[in-house]
Amino acid sequence: MNTPESPADLVAAEDLLLFVNAAITATGQREFRSGAISQHLSLDFLHTYVRVNYRRVYAACLALDINDHNAARIVLGLLETAGEASTEERRAEGRLIAARLALLPPQRVYRLFGEVRRAGINNRRTRAILRDWLAARPDLGHDAVKYRSGVKTAARHVHLRCPEGPARMAEVGAFLFRPGKLPRYGHPLLDAWRRAHYEQGAVAELPFSVAEGFAARHGMKRAVFLERAAPRMTRLERLRTQEQRAVGDRRPDVDLAVMPLTRLALYVLALPFAQRAARRAELTGALRTAARRAAGGHAGSWGRVHAVLDDSFSSSGSGQKRRRPLAVALACHYLLEALAAPGAYRAVWTSGRGDALLVRPWGPTPLGMRVLDALEPGPGGAVPDRLVIVSDGWDNAPAGLAGEVLRVWRRRLDPGRRTAVVHVNPVYDSEGFDVRRLAAGVPTAGIRDAEDLPALVEIARFAEGRAGAAELHAYLDRRVARFLGAGVGAGVGAEVGDRGAVGDGRPGREAVS
Known part of the structure; x- marks a missing residue:
């Protein structure tokens, strides 16, 4: 027999659905009928409201198909207010944050690290999360070239050690903080960046977004540069430059079928x-x-x-x-x-x-x-x-x-x-x-x-x-477990009814009916 749901349960479920809709669609950018400022203000209120009243649910939303903008905002909000969470909640949040950071595009994560630094969030837990993410990067040398300011900010903020010696990590440290000290680098991309300042041939060895700046500095013709850089382009970069690389009626071979829909x-x-x-x-x-x-x-x-x-x-x-x-x-x-x-x-x-x-x-x-x-x-x-x-x-x-x-x-x-x-x-x-x-x-x-x-x-x-609300939270628990590959302790359903009716300024029920 189903247990009757209290008004607080129903309110909590409505709030969750409202927030999920916003976290999927809103990016803080201008829409056809609303400006960027109103989007930001609306999102600020929703994030604060849900984080304060339903913190476990707020963290669990990292396991849903929300967009990257709101995922980064949730991570920042959880790290910024870690003192409001219990030990169990912080442990579960840490796992969710680590799993979500692994899915975010690296440029988005480096931008988040910059926001963490500007917000002055520098506790041991935050530094550990950032260090683990940096340690899991497949090629930190590549990141140092393509996202130099982001890597530098993150390394400084988490006190990342770059030991002296021939190790690649030492080279990355020298590249970021002591440019010009080493006459050459063992890492091919770091050395290509050094040579690209005076050698056109090294430009095509760099990631496309970095190579474009060097190509302009050397005055290279666009067509020549694109032809040389094509092998190192990402799929989207090849698609964006497809028409520029076309020769006569021949269009470069770009497999459109592998693109996301x-x-x-x-x-x-x-x-x-x-x-x-x-x-x-x-x-x-x-x-x-x-x-x-x-x-x-x-x-x-x-x-x-x-x-x-x-x-x-x-x-x-x-x-x-x-x-x-x-x-x-x-x-x-x-x-x-x-x-x-x-x-x-x-x-x-x-x-x-x-x-x-x-x-x-x-x-x-x-x-x-x-x-x-x-x-x-x-x-x-x-x-x-x-x-x-x-x-x-x-x-x-x-x-x-x-x-x-x-x-x-x-x-x-x-x-x-x-x-x-x-x-x-x-x-x-x-x-x-x-x-x-x-x-x-x-x-x-x-x-x-x-x-x-x-x-x-x-x-x-x-x-x-x-x-009902119980089914909704059971569904959210399943999504979290699937996202992490295992359970995370107390389910988000434990939050229902605890603070479901708390919070002056809650959006009216007509907004979620």
């Missing part, structure tokens, strides 16, 4: 329409391959799927997040096609277009009309098993129609819930402290990368109220 969608949308049309087979094949890889074991298991995809003008994003909402919708289109049963997928774009490859941000957002189209029974009167709506939630043609359509559908036409409806939103609403919702009875989850869609649909069922 959402990033590939961003690349496709950046191409002119003529190129998209000319390369239709190549681009469509790459998107479908990436989508099948992202679907994994879920491929073909979702039955009949209909999707409403937002390509209105607001999907153009902002100067900092150019075309990001539209790219998420395009990536979700191909992923949902892979998740649906063969031949059982139907997409409806808000603009009415039928060619996904040629979509562009245009026009108003008639979500209500498009939801009606998507709910139309198919051949034989079959209704979809799932309706997925990918939109920023600004239904404005006419305003509010989508919410009313979904309300009537659920109450009058489908009370038995034959069709599972979920709304995924790629845009954070700083004023509402959450992603914008279409209707109270429709679960909404924030989304940043389309690859996370299957996991987000699982989280969305908690927002619908079909699963």
Whole structure:
């Protein structure tokens, strides 16, 4: 028999869902309808509120598919307020922080180390976490060349020992703190950096981002430099410089199919329409391959799927997040096609277009009309098993129609819930402290990368109220255990009810209903 949940339990569960949505979508950057300052202020409040009231839950969010910006903020917040945690909590937090730092891009971690230094966080636990991360780097010499200021700041802050002698660590120390002392370095990249000051041939041996500065200093022609540097470029660097390295009609060999799905969608949308049309087979094949890889074991298991995809003008994003909402919708289109049963997928774009490859941000957002189209029974009167709506939630043609359509559908036409409806939103609403919702009875989850869609649909069922707070925290415990490879002691569910109703200034329940 299920134990009745207290109001504090329900409040805590709502707060967790609200914070997870924000941590997935918000990056502190300008959005189409809100500026960077309001984004920062909104995130500052949410992070402080959840950390103070639900510290274990706050730390456990490092195991979820939140974005790197918020993961770094959680790590900084936990390290900065270590005195507020018990010994058991600090031990669990240390494991979560170490596991998450191992997944973050190195430049993001070095930036975090700089914030740790500026915040004056220099206790023994913090230094141990930073030293362990630096010790696990595969090539600290490479980092010293590519992220020199970051490595230098981290090494100074954690009192990293660089012993004298022929060891590579001593060379890194000399490179960072005593430049020019050694006539040459045994590490090939360190020595290439030394020679690149006066030798053009050494420029191509350096990481691309570092080599660009030396190439400009030497006055090298761009085409020549790119040709020489190509073997040392990362996959994304090769993609970004692809057109510059093209010779005549020959395009450099870049395997688009190995790109992450959402990033590939961003690349496709950046191409002119003529190129998209000319390369239709190549681009469509790459998107479908990436989508099948992202679907994994879920491929073909979702039955009949209909999707409403937002390509209105607001999907153009902002100067900092150019075309990001539209790219998420395009990536979700191909992923949902892979998740649906063969031949059982139907997409409806808000603009009415039928060619996904040629979509562009245009026009108003008639979500209500498009939801009606998507709910139309198919051949034989079959209704979809799932309706997925990918939109920023600004239904404005006419305003509010989508919410009313979904309300009537659920109450009058489908009370038995034959069709599972979920709304995924790629845009954070700083004023509402959450992603914008279409209707109270429709679960909404924030989304940043389309690859996370299957996991987000699982989280969305908690927002619908079909699963209770105890199940939500059990799910979070499982995610933490899977993330670490083992349990971490007391589960996050122990936090429920302890401080669930604490905290003046909590966002109103209407923001999470």
